Amino acid sequence: RNLKPRNLTVKLINPSVWSRYKLVGGSQRTCEVSGTGVSWSGDAPVCQRITCDPPPAIPHGTHNGSSRDTFSFGDVVTYSCASGLSLAGDASLSCSSADGQRGSWSGAAPRCQEVRCPAPPSIANGQHGASPGDRHGLGSVVLYTCTEGYSLVGNASIRCTAAGTWSRPQPRCQAIGCTRPEIENGKVAGLETTYSLEDIVVFECNFGYALKGSQESQCKFGGKWDPPVPTCEKRKCRGGAGWELISEPLCGGKGAALKDWKGKTCTYLSFHPHNPHSNPGRGCPGRCGRHLAPSLERFKRHVDVALGHMG
Structure with a gap:
């Protein structure tokens, strides 16, 4: 550009795109x-x-620019700490300038401190082994247990990690249900193997056995059945000659032949609920299926007739 022969002042301005440069x-x-x-x-x-x-050095830590000698506008360095320590403060600093002439780091350098995890969380119906005021450093382990009547669901322990957080969520405590009750010479209605609180089971005895106790029981806290599981006892006719009725045909319908009546024990009995000789009566209060066992008096007469003895 040709300038006329007169005094002229030219001012040089830093464009914004050159903000990382300074005029010397x-x-x-x-x-x-x-x-x-x-x-x-x-x-x-x-x-x-x-x-x-x-960038400033920090005790027990370093930054990723330690091998460099110069740092220009826009450069970023990131700090890290030695094992077992955590970083407090901003991990990264950037080279910037407030006046366009002098460079400075964007903030104070962070510091390295011992890893600390917060107090472990509490759980309902359970507890952990830590005490108030305990310091939970890197690798610290806390164990959980449940109060009586509850079982632990989840991992029993949590560990303090390098990030200052617990390694996993805390477990929970669940009320213990009941296992399927066992009854000798009998059975439990249904096919379930485990039961929740307040579930009810119904007991039945095998043929020839009588239920002693409650026919129903409810699952209670702590895995216990209430009332207690009943027992099945062998039926006995205690009146008259004291016979013991043990044959399945006693429930009516077609049965086996009569024998051994004179030995005080009726081993087999054939009777039908509509047979007048086997109507319910005194002497044997036991039940077979839906029909009452015949009385000893009627039974004796029925056997006498069957054997050809008329007395």
């Missing part, structure tokens, strides 16, 4: 007329990249 030298030059010629006053300035001093 005068920001203005004047076109001066001297005699028959013109010239610019002073020396031309230069643009230099803004730099920062090396």
Whole structure:
């Protein structure tokens, strides 16, 4: 550009895209007329990249720029701590400039401190082994247990990690249900193998056995049945001659032949509920299926007739 022979001042401005650079030298030059010629006053300035001093060191830690000597505007360094310690503060610092001339780091350097996990969470109907005020450093383990009548669901332990958090969610305590009750010479209605609280089971005895106790029982806290599981006892006719009725045909319908009546024990009995000789009566109160056993008096007469003895 040709300039007329008169005094002229030119001002140099840093464009924003050059914000990472600084101007070294005068920001203005004047076109001066001297005699028959013109010239610019002073020396031309230069643009230099803004730099920062090396980032500060921290005890028990380092940053990823430790192998470098120079740090320019926009550079970022990240800090880390030795094993067993955690970083407190911003992990990264960036080289910036507030005045466009001097570089500085964006904030204070972080520090390294012992890893600490917060107090372990509590659980309902259970507890953990930590005490109030305990310090939970890296690797610390806390164990959980449940109060009586409850079982633990989940992992029993949690561990303090390098991130200062617990390794997994805390477990929970669940009320213990009941297992299927056993009854000798009998059975439990249904096919379930486990029961929840307040579930009710119904007991039945095998043929020839009588239920002693409650026919129903409810699952209670702690895995206990209430009332207690009943027992099945062998039926006996205690009246008259004291016979013991043990044959399945006693329930009516077609049965086996009569024998051994004179031995005080009726081993087999054939009778039908509509047979007048086997109507319910005194002497044997036991039940077979839906029909009452015949009385000993009627039974004796029935046997006498069957054997050909008329007395």
